[in-house]
Amino acid sequence: xxxxxxxxxxxxxxxxxxxxxxxxxxxxxxxxxxxxxxxxxxxxxxxxxxxxxxxxxxxxxxxxxxxxxxxxxxxxxxxxxxxxxxxxxxxxxxxx
Numbered sequence: 001x002x003x004x005x006x007x008x009x010x011x012x013x014x015x016x017x018x019x020x021x022x023x024x025x026x027x028x029x030x031x032x033x034x035x036x037x038x039x040x041x042x043x044x045x046x047x048x049x050x051x052x053x054x055x056x057x058x059x060x061x062x063x064x065x066x067x068x069x070x071x072x073x074x075x076x077x078x079x080x081x082x083x084x085x086x087x088x089x090x091x092x093x094x095x096x
Contacts, residue, residue: 020070021070021071024066024070027063028063031059031060031063035055035056035059038052038055038056
């Protein structure tokens, strides 16, 4: 395979990963700004009822899970599984 044909899919994958990480960073920023505002409002308006902790906790948990999925080494498991299955299919078709 020539270098240019190999570079195109690699570049597309790299751009996809950078875009996903950029969107995650924006999501973290939005989470911080929105939840800071809600906590401040909650503490000023109803300090005896800390309802804003539900948003901080729920959204925070979802954000953590997304970050783990995005930055862990297992995030490319589907692509590796597809490649392994294609290799098995190629071997099976070569034998027949």
